[in-house]
Amino acid sequence: MNLxxxxxxxxxxxxxxxxxxxxxxALVWNVFxxxxxxxxxxxxxxxxxxxxxxx
Amino acid sequence: MxxxxxxxxxxxxxxxxxxxxxAPWVGWPAFALIVVGLYGGFVLAPPDYQQGEGFRILYVHAxxxxxxxxxxxxxxxxAAIGLVWRIKLAHAVAAASAPIGAWFxxxxxxxxSLWGKPMWGxxxxxxxxxxxxxxxxxxxxxxxxxxxxxxxxxxxDRASAVLAVVGVVNLPVIHYSVFWWNTLHQGATISxxxxxxxxxxxxxxxxxxxxxxxxxxxxxxxVRLRAEILRRERDATWLREELRL
Amino acid sequence: MxxxxxxxxxxxxxxxxxxxxxxxxxxxxPVVFFAMVTTLFPLAISPELGQLRELAGGILxxxxxxxxxxxxxxxxxxxxxxxxxxxxxxxxxxxxxxAIAKGAAHWTACGLPLVLVSPLLAVSLxxxxxxxxxxxxxxxxxxxILSALGAIGAALTLGLRRGSVLLSLLVLPLAMPALIFxxxxxxxxxxxxxxxxxxxxxxxMLVLAMTLAPLAIAAALRISAE
Numbered sequence: 001m002n003l004x005x006x007x008x009x010x011x012x013x014x015x016x017x018x019x020x021x022x023x024x025x026a027l028v029w030n031v032f033x034x035x036x037x038x039x040x041x042x043x044x045x046x047x048x049x050x051x052x053x054x055x
Numbered sequence: 056m057x058x059x060x061x062x063x064x065x066x067x068x069x070x071x072x073x074x075x076x077x078a079p080w081v082g083w084p085a086f087a088l089i090v091v092g093l094y095g096g097f098v099l100a101p102p103d104y105q106q107g108e109g110f111r112i113l114y115v116h117a118x119x120x121x122x123x124x125x126x127x128x129x130x131x132x133x134a135a136i137g138l139v140w141r142i143k144l145a146h147a148v149a150a151a152s153a154p155i156g157a158w159f160x161x162x163x164x165x166x167x168s169l170w171g172k173p174m175w176g177x178x179x180x181x182x183x184x185x186x187x188x189x190x191x192x193x194x195x196x197x198x199x200x201x202x203x204x205x206x207x208x209x210x211x212d213r214a215s216a217v218l219a220v221v222g223v224v225n226l227p228v229i230h231y232s233v234f235w236w237n238t239l240h241q242g243a244t245i246s247x248x249x250x251x252x253x254x255x256x257x258x259x260x261x262x263x264x265x266x267x268x269x270x271x272x273x274x275x276x277x278v279r280l281r282a283e284i285l286r287r288e289r290d291a292t293w294l295r296e297e298l299r300l
Numbered sequence: 301m302x303x304x305x306x307x308x309x310x311x312x313x314x315x316x317x318x319x320x321x322x323x324x325x326x327x328x329x330p331v332v333f334f335a336m337v338t339t340l341f342p343l344a345i346s347p348e349l350g351q352l353r354e355l356a357g358g359i360l361x362x363x364x365x366x367x368x369x370x371x372x373x374x375x376x377x378x379x380x381x382x383x384x385x386x387x388x389x390x391x392x393x394x395x396x397x398x399a400i401a402k403g404a405a406h407w408t409a410c411g412l413p414l415v416l417v418s419p420l421l422a423v424s425l426x427x428x429x430x431x432x433x434x435x436x437x438x439x440x441x442x443x444x445i446l447s448a449l450g451a452i453g454a455a456l457t458l459g460l461r462r463g464s465v466l467l468s469l470l471v472l473p474l475a476m477p478a479l480i481f482x483x484x485x486x487x488x489x490x491x492x493x494x495x496x497x498x499x500x501x502x503x504x505m506l507v508l509a510m511t512l513a514p515l516a517i518a519a520a521l522r523i524s525a526e
Contacts, residue, residue: 010108
């Protein structure tokens with residue numbers, strides 16, 4: 001099966017690839033969002049420690 | 056029964072560090088398994104005799120749907136533990152899990168819709184499983200909305216915990232009712248998102264994806280948990296050490 | 301003098317009813333809302349009774365559901381505001397039982413009027429006379445379930461700003477099973493079929509709600525009121 005046929009997905013391409021794309025996006029986004037949340041929480045905690053000693 | 060070991064484990068510094076060490080060990084295998092599973096499902100597996108290449112959506116739809124329910128159950132168990140034993144860490148686990156579960160639910164609905172369109176002609180069908188997923192999404196959103204509306208963190212934790220437990224008790228009732236409702240209007244029902252009859256080389260990528268998504272949830276939840284712990288922590292000493300490190 | 305829990309419940313029930321009936325307009329509002337929402341459907345769909353009859357079960361149930369949601373916000377609000385709720389919590393009486401009493405009073409003042417009005421509205425949607433009994437039973441059980449589940453939501457959202465919208469969001473998914481069977485029972489009765497099955501399921505849900513909900517309500521009240 002060549003690349004063209006593979007991408008065509010037997011005519012279902014317009015359903016299959018967006019599905020995959022959507023799920024991959026969700027997976028990537030969640031990782032990104034979680035890491036960003038952690039980074040923000042770290043920065044906040046550091047700031048509070050510096051400011052008054054009580055987090 | 057002496058529960059001090061549990062309370063020690065659940066202490067914030069321990070949990071924070073453990074989560075930090077554990078996350079990569081869960082996350083990288085998850086990534087690898089996702090790659091392997093997707094390759095197996097999208098490249099290696101033969102096309103289905105009825106649905107052709109279209110059935111490959113199963114490889115992302117089914118794991119998402121499974122995770123949407125698994126995460127809700129985990130969330131509810133964590134919430135219950137937090138309520139009964141008053142362990143803040145358990146509440147933090149529940150809070151960390153909710154957005155992940157909601158995303159899985161959304162992914163299940165969207166991929167379900169994309170799968171249904173070529174098979175049955177419409178972008179949405181009130182199929183029992185899709186409708187059940189939709190209601191699950193409402194439950195997730197309600198949980199997150201309740202948390203967001205309460206400023207006091209303790210009250211937010213405990214109120215949303217009650218809601219999660221009420222939700223999980225209701226889930227079987229909802230699922231059964233929706234299933235029954237659906238059969239009424241279709242007669243003998245082939246579930247609309249029909250399971251293709253699965254052969255061995257179609258099955259292993261699916262199982263791989265299930266495992267991969269479960270590990271993925273674990274990893275992302277652990278990272279969110281670390282953020283939650285930081286946000287909740289009052290005792291400065293361990294934080295100082297930990298963060299200056 | 302220490303009261304038995306049963307007499308405390310009765311006292312709570314009567315007190316709440318007396319308070320509710322002091323404000324007739326608050327009792328009338330959900331009823332009028334019910335009638336108005338029911339009227340929206342013929343306007344939106346068709347005046348043709350034949351068509352409305354097909355949808356009557358669903359229309360009546362959705363309208364009753366929304367009307368019942370309206371009254372829930374006030375279930376604990378007044379008591380929370382004037383400190384009665386705290387008194388209830390420290391009274392030594394089991395909070396879950398007091399919650400049952402309050403819920404029962406709420407149903408009597410809010411749910412029961414909806415049920416009493418329902419035959420009229422059903423007739424206006426073309427429901428045949430033989431089915432009216434099922435309409436009443438279905439809605440009686442349904443509003444009961446809603447009072448129980450809704451009270452959980454009311455307790456969780458006590459005192460929150462925009463609490464009423466949030467309350468609806470929380471309660472509606474939980475109410476969907478009752479909606480499915482309740483509307484179905486009415487539809488079956490309209491078609492002349494025996495509606496016992498769904499009605500029994502509805503009754504079972506009511507029993508389940510009445511046994512489990514008070515525990516959740518009591519827990520939620522303690523969480524919200526401190």
